[in-house]
Amino acid sequence: MSPVRRLLVRALPLLLSTLLAGCGAPAGPDTAGRDVREAVAAWSRTPPAQLAGIPLEGWAYEVSAVRRDGAQATARAELHYRLAGYDAAPAGSAREVRLSLDGGRWRVTGDRAAPGAPPQLWDQGPVEVVRGDHALVLGSGQSAGTLSGIAAEADRAVPAASAAWPGPWAGRVVVLVPGSLERMAELLGRPAAEYRGMGAVTTGRVGAAAAPADRVVVNPEGWAELSRAGRGVVLTHEVTHVATRAATxxxxxxxxxxxxxxxxxxxxxxxxxxxxxxxxxxxxxxxxxxxxxxxxxxxxxxxxxxxxxxxxxxxxxxxxxxxxxxxxxxxxxxxxxxxxxxxxxxxxxxxxxxxxxxxxxxxxxxxxxxxxx
Structure with missing residues (x-):
């Protein structure tokens, strides 16, 4: 959702081939860029083990640029994935993958959000998963009781949105519950002050031909201040935005x-x-x-x-x-x-x-x- 900013290659023309090479084979002066790309591809064939509870599919990193500094390299990439059963279109995330030479081969040593790009929920810590009848709730830094309560509220909100909006939509929703208001703001790439006092917001593209990968993002601080009725109103409001997205x-x-x-x-x-x-x-x-x-x-x-x-x-x-x-x-x-x-x-x-x-x-x-x- 954040645009990929391509890194400028700073090198003499005679060294350009060195930067455009890449991974599984021993690194040589003509193959660094290709070897890096292959290393990232091999490393990203399956999601990390700590995400095993999240129903991910189509997980792939598309490298757009490589920068090498001696035995270290950085790859700018776009992560694509779907949440199985919930996303009709892939979500995207601009990432920065760090690598180092190890025994003549490039090895991935780290992965994070690209500079200026919002992080993913799992960048903020371990993710707990709660499934409802109509909702998938992913939380970080939250109790199981809190996440279960939000899943139950979402299960009531989805039928209410469907009753109001008879148009076609998936009839299910993904809810992200970060650990704090500041963490919520990080996910959205905006200042925390913009969301203070709010219970939740919705992300997504309007007018998409295929249903986009919408997310309802809960502000845990604002949510805690709401009454039971208030939580129902807030979540039904946000789910209705998801339901009407393709018509908006x-x-x-x-x-x-x-x-x-x-x-x-x-x-x-x-x-x-x-x-x-x-x-x-x-x-x-x-x-x-x-x-x-x-x-x-x-x-x-x-x-x-x-x-x-x-x-x-x-x-x-x-x-x-x-x-x-x-x-x-x-x-x-x-x-x-x-x-x-x-x-x-x-x-x-x-x-x-x-x-x-x-x-x-x-x-x-x-x-x-x-x-x-």
């Missing part, structure tokens, strides 16, 4: 993407609007009725948490309104259309209204539901 594109408004996920999470429950939308309720009662549906920028992490909460709450109430007024099938159809058509066209086809009409109806519903505590 850069064209899909974030208010629709995030609002639909919240609508799926609250769907069928008894949660009162004022309980689920406290920040927006406070704004409406102050006379600060939103003038428009939340813009994409309103969902950016790391800003004003109150403003972020109002964006999510407003998005949920917009999708709730569509489902209540035009029907759940119309909301699902709108989501499917909005990934490939301009929103006004998608709205007209799915509901018969336009953005101005939807905004006016949404504002009226906010006054009705949130104007009084």
């Amino acid at each position: 594109s850069a064209r899909t408004p974030l208010w629709l993407s995030e609002g639909f996920a919240d609508w799926a999470a609250y769907r069928g429950g008894a949660t009162a609007v004022e309980q689920a939308a406290p920040a927006l309720g406070r704004a409406v009662r102050r006379g600060e009725l939103p003038g428009a549906l939340p813009a994409d920028g309103a969902f950016a992490f790391g800003g004003d948490p109150e403003a972020l909460a109002r964006a999510y709450e407003g998005a949920w109430l917009a999708c709730r309104l569509i489902a209540d007024r035009w029907g759940e099938a119309a909301l699902v159809r709108l989501y499917g259309l909005a990934g490939g058509k301009p929103l006004p066209v998608a709205l007209q086809e799915a509901t018969g209204t336009d953005p101005a009409g939807l905004t006016a109806a949404w504002q009226a519903s906010l006054r009705k539901d949130l104007a009084t505590p």
Whole structure:
């Protein structure tokens, strides 16, 4: 998922053939690059023993560049693998493999995330595996009880997401549970401050023809602060993102993407609007009725948490309104259309209204539901 940065070969033209050679045979002046590549290929034919409990398949390192410094060498590679039964498309990881000459042959001495690339969960320590009926939970630095509880919650979230989203998807999910907020941020390649207070996030590519290798990544600190009901809402929200991934594109408004996920999470429950939308309720009662549906920028992490909460709450109430007024099938159809058509066209086809009409109806519903505590 992180782009591979090709290393520059710094050598005199007369030595170029030395760097492009490589492994199983004794190293010579013309074969270093080839021998290194062959050494990496031989070493990576099977996953490491410490990953034996993880259902890995298609495990392979594709070397893109080799740098040699005397009896030491570094290979830049892309790791490809799938989690059997869960990934329809391979996951990728930029890696740096270190080798040294041993008895005239190159031997792998270490493997880590490439500089600037996020690590894998197993780079952070031993990985525990818990399987649910619909979920595979991989944890590092977590108790078996914590991982089993998350697997049980995921097993409830997957059917809830499927009930809200009848479109095709795998109907199963992979959940990563690192040891801390900082470890979570490492996996995502972002600052920890962006995820403080959050229960979980989802990774993956939007609009993929084949279902991508999505991961729900739990923030163990935020998760611990959630109630049982809150955990169900958070995980169903994230699983819904996995379910709708192939129908989502850069064209899909974030208010629709995030609002639909919240609508799926609250769907069928008894949660009162004022309980689920406290920040927006406070704004409406102050006379600060939103003038428009939340813009994409309103969902950016790391800003004003109150403003972020109002964006999510407003998005949920917009999708709730569509489902209540035009029907759940119309909301699902709108989501499917909005990934490939301009929103006004998608709205007209799915509901018969336009953005101005939807905004006016949404504002009226906010006054009705949130104007009084």
